[in-house]
Amino acid sequence: MSDMDEFLEMFFVECDELLEALSTGLRAMDSATGDVETVHSVFRAVHSMKGAAAAFGLSDLVTFAHRFETVLDELRSEKLDATQSVMVTLHRSSDFLSDLVTAARQSECADQARLKELLNELDDIIGHEDVSTEDEDEGIEFVPLTLDLTPLDGGTPLNTFQIIFSPDAELYRSGNDPVALLFSLQQLGETEVTIDHALVPLLRDWRAEETYLSWKVTLITDEPVGKVNEIFEFVADCAAIEISSFEQPIQNDFFEKNPVATVGSQEQKELANNPQNAEEHKSVELDENKSEKAAKTSNGPGGNANAAASIRVSLERVDKLMNMIGELVIKEAMLYQVIETAGLTNQPDVVSALDGIRQLAGDIQESVMSIRAQPLKLVFQRMHRIVREAADATGKKVRLDTIGENTEVDKTMIERLIDPLTHMIRNSVDHGLEDAVTRQRRGKALEGTITLSAAHRSGRVLIEVSDDGGGIDRERVRKIAEDRGLIAPGTQLSSSEIDSLLFLPGFSSKEQVSALSGRGVGLDVVRREIMSLGGRVMIQSTENKGTKFSITLPLTLAVLEGMLIQLGDQSMVLPITAVQETLRPSSSCLHYVGKTGKLLLNRGELIPIVDIACTFGIRDEPAPLEDGVLIVIENDSHRRAALFVDAIFDQRQVVIKSLEENYGKIPGVSAATILGDGNIALIIDPEEIIFASGMEHARNNLKIAAYG
Amino acid sequence: MPDIQLPEILDQRAAQKVATLLIEEIGKPIKLDASAITRLGTIGVEMLLAAQRQWQSDGVAFEVCDWSANAEKAIATLGLSTTQFQVEVQS
Amino acid sequence: MTARILAVDDSPTIRGLVSSVLRRAGFEVYLAGDGVEGVGSLSDADPALIITDINMPRMDGFGLIEAVRATGEYSSVPILVLTTESSPELKARARNAGATGWIVKPFEDKHFVSVINRVLGR
Incomplete structure (x- = not known):
């Protein structure tokens, strides 16, 4: 029944939204900003989940949601106070509900022990011993009474x-x-x-x-x-x-x-015989109706009531649209070239018509990007649970503040950010924040704070994870890096360089394995993930004040702002985010090492010059430096290189076409794009170029040589 | 003989309306056109029965003609026949 | 003759499920996300039958039923309540509001359609 599967998938998507509403609501209840409407919305989220789960016969989910809902109903009707201990159970239940959804999604059996445990916890709150039996009655009640009169000897008697x-x-x-x-x-x-x-x-x-x-x-x-x-x-x-x-x-x-x-119905007859009773009965019902309605209407602003009408579209379709718009942008560029070749660029109406198309293509592209855009809230919300669990596991008291969760990024990025952020948050709780004793000694609040923020910054998205912990213990980091052979003993490193060591593969500062770590994942994986999204990670740390991880991401994975460069007879694209500056080489800033080694003195630093035409095998011998332009690029760990190119054409947005699907990974190249003239240009991966250049030149030694 | 066109849906509400209309015509021969009926509710049938009874007791001609298929089906389902909705006056 | 059914539920999943089952059974289906929307779409949908959820934002199922019963044109349209609970209280409340009947989730496609046909007299 693929039809059913489709709706089941829809149900899970709906559950994600409801779970989010649930945890948002519970947090509002925590902070006492929540009011009656909040409780109502929380109740409705659980109720909706129960209703839909019942349609699919997901019994664990239904059972649990039902009990959960019962507690929320008592809160709603003010029979129960939202004490701290009640809230703890509600949060746990919310988390477990999410687990149940996950289990159902993977057609797995839920953790029955946990289910039982939480059901009991909820029962304790309700304080009714008979809830479970009531429950069963209800489950059975709807089965229509069927008396099968067919005799055992078969046949169908009339x-x-x-x-x-x-x-x-x-x-x-x-x-x-x-x-x-x-x-x-x-x-x-x-x-x-x-x-x-x-x-x-x-x-x-x-x-x-x-x-x-x-x-x-x-x-x-x-x-x-x-x-x-x-x-x-x-x-x-x-x-x-x-x-x-x-x-x-x-x-x-x-x-x-x-x-x-x-x-x-006996009752009905009795009522009929006793009109006064019936009247009373009715008026009570009416009052109930009224009060409920009043509550519902006041739910208006901010509640579900204002939810904008929306439709669900499969991501595949949006991707297809995005792709076609990419093609449109390319065709538009081609058209421009044809017009240019035909010598029509001096015709004002041709030019203005073309500009119109270009403008429109840009607008459409932006619109589609906004369709794919989703608020980071979807990721941020999950982090509350991560923090709760990490806090439980480490015994630390931790609060998570989120800022700018409505910042939107591409849907694909939302999904792929979950793992790295989870890891960073865990890392912050585990290693960033001090334990309560240390915090007290340092005169800090016992509860540590982790702040997760997001904002748009000059066409990119900036996400920061900061803690108010002890900051990076650089001595220790250096020692570990030396012990693990990641750096030569006694290497001169700036503070930020030491901090960057945390991202090196094989670095793990854990001297003891805690419940959270020991997952075999280091920050290097985080960095790789972020980079694969076209982003970068930076780290800043102040002793005793805390540590801040900053991630910057492109708004979309589909377009890239690039610099179009010429290498021999080829055009290539260099992502603009990596470019620090461009300059014409002058002999005063050029240094030579050995036969082929060339260095550029730039900002007091000697950086390797890479003739990327050679790197990519476009020509065998390096071209004379006077004939071209140098582009200084920098990677996330502030390592730099100067790329020698023949010429720079211009700066433009290019539509990214993945190569890996068809060709596999090409070293130094991240993807490709199609240019206006229909030619294909490869997009350079600056990170790999710098990495490769670093292999050839022992950078730290060169630095000493430059000053010596 | 005035003709009254019965509505597409002859439910409780519509029956009430038609009844009000018919009460105005009491005492006059009447012919009701049932060809447009798509949904004939029990109350509608009941009203038509009451009307037939009224005209019969007044000794005035009453007829429901051109029963639509749906209307005919409803009548049969309820255990009635379309012939029961007529008053013929011997003159 | 295809009968038109208006299904009112705040859950897109249930709406999708209900409409798929009904469409396959040969009904024409109109959907609304809550009671207010449901009442608002009455004249567009011109339904022969309404299926509604109870717990919905803005206007719940009881409110919808009462509102539909109060209209002139659709006052006699059968309204089925689609619900997870089947307590006598809920049924009594639904009945008081003017509900025709109820279908309890999880429903089985065949049963679902047969109840609708029964209520419609088809």
Whole structure:
């Protein structure tokens, strides 16, 4: 049933949103900014999940959500106070609900022990011993009563039923209609319908609200009585119904003792006999309705009520659109070249028409990018749980503050940011923050604070994870790096260079394995992940004040701001983010080492000059430096290199076309793009170029030589 | 003989409306056109029965003609026949 | 003749599921995300039957039922409540508001469609 799968997938997407609303709401309740509406929204989130889960028969999820909801209902009706201990359980339940969703998503069995434990915890809050039995009753109750009268010796014997049916006015008011009911009966077998219309008055005395008709139906069917009962399922409380079976000797006690089974609600009849009671009953219901409605309407601003209308579109379709827009941008560039070649660029109307297209293509591109954009909230929200768990595991008290969670980035990035951020947050709790004793000694608040912030900065996204811990112990970091052979003993390193050591593969400052670490993942993995997103990670640390990791990311993975350069007869693109400066080489700043080694003295530093045309095998011999331009590039760890290129054409946005799918990874190249003239240009990976250049030149030694 | 076109949906509300209309015509021969009916509720049928009874007691001609298929089906389902909705006056 | 059904639920999943089941059963389906939307789309949808959730933002299922019953044109349209609970209290409340019947989740496609057909007299 692929159809079902599709809706199941939809359900999980919906769950993600509901879980987010749930945890947001719970946090609002924590901070006492939450009001009645918050509790309502939290309740509704759990309730919606239960409802949808029930549709898919996800029983663990339903059971748990139901109990969870019961507690929330007590909070909602102010029978229960949101004490700190209650809130702890609610948070845990919210986390576990998320686990249950994950388990269901992976068709795995949920952690039954945990389920039981939390159900008990919730029960304790409710304080009702009988909740579970109540629950079961409810589960069973909806199963329609089916008496199977088929004898064991097989065959399908015919039953004959006589049904006497006289509806109350209520039956019509509820949208039921005898026409439909009688028609359904006729579907079961052969029927003979006798209508009693003796009570119908003259039109003058006729009242639409009154009922004058009743029926007697003889039904011969091979269906059991359950099927007949089922038809009257909805009207049992608003009609007198007698179903009796005859001609067919039935060994069922039900019919022997009650030759006539009367289906009808006793309560309803009692109410009818006692109008005053009925009136009272009704007015209570009305009041309830009113108060609930009042609560709902006041829910208005900020609540679900204002949720914008939206549609769900598969990412694939958006990607396709994005791709086509990429093509459009390329075609537009081609068109420009054709017009240029035809010598039409001096025609104002041609130029303005072309500008119009270009403008439009840009706008469309931006629109599609905004479709793919999603708020970082989706990632940030998860980090609360990570912090809670990390705090539990380390025994530290930690608060997570989030800033700018509405900052939007590309959807793909959202997903791929989860792991690195999780790791960084864990790292901050585990290594960044001091334990309570140390914090007290240093005169800090016992509760450590981790701040996760996001903002747009000049066309990129800046995400920062900072803690108010002890800062990086640089002596220790240096020692570890030396011990692990990552740097030569006694190497001169600036503070920021020492900090950068944390990102080196093989570096792990953990002298003891804590519950959180020991996952075999270091910050180098974080850095690699971020880089694969076209981003960079930087680290800043102040002793006793804390450490801050800064991540910058491009807004999209689909376009890149690049510098179009010429290498021999080839064009290539250099990502603008890596470019520090461009300069014409002058002999005063050029230094030579050995036969081929060339260095550029730039900002008091000697940096290797790389003739990338050689690196890529475009030419065999390095070209004379006077013939070209140098581009100084820098990587995240502030290592630099000067790239020698023949010429710089211009700076432009290029549409990234992945190469890895078709060609596999090419060293020094991250992707490709198609230029206006239809030619393909490779996009240079500056990180790898710098890395390669660093291998050739022992940079630190050169630095000493330059000053010596 | 005035013709009254019965509505597409003859439910409780519509029956009430038609009844009000018919009460104005009491005492006059009448022909109701049932060709447009797509949904005929029990209350609608009941009202037509009451009308037939009214005209019968007044001894005035009453007829429901051109029953739509849906209307005919509803009548049969309820255990009635379309012939029950006529008053013929011997003159 | 295809009957038109208006399904009101705040869960997009349930809306999708319900509409898929109903469309396959040959119904024409209109969807609304809450009671307010449901009432607002009555004249567009012109439904022969309404299926509604109970717990929804803005206007819940009870409110929707009462509102529909208060309209002239759609006052007799059958309204089925789609619910996870099946407590007598809930049924009584739904009935008081004017609900025709209820379907309890999880529902089975066949049963779901047969209940609708039954209520519609098809």
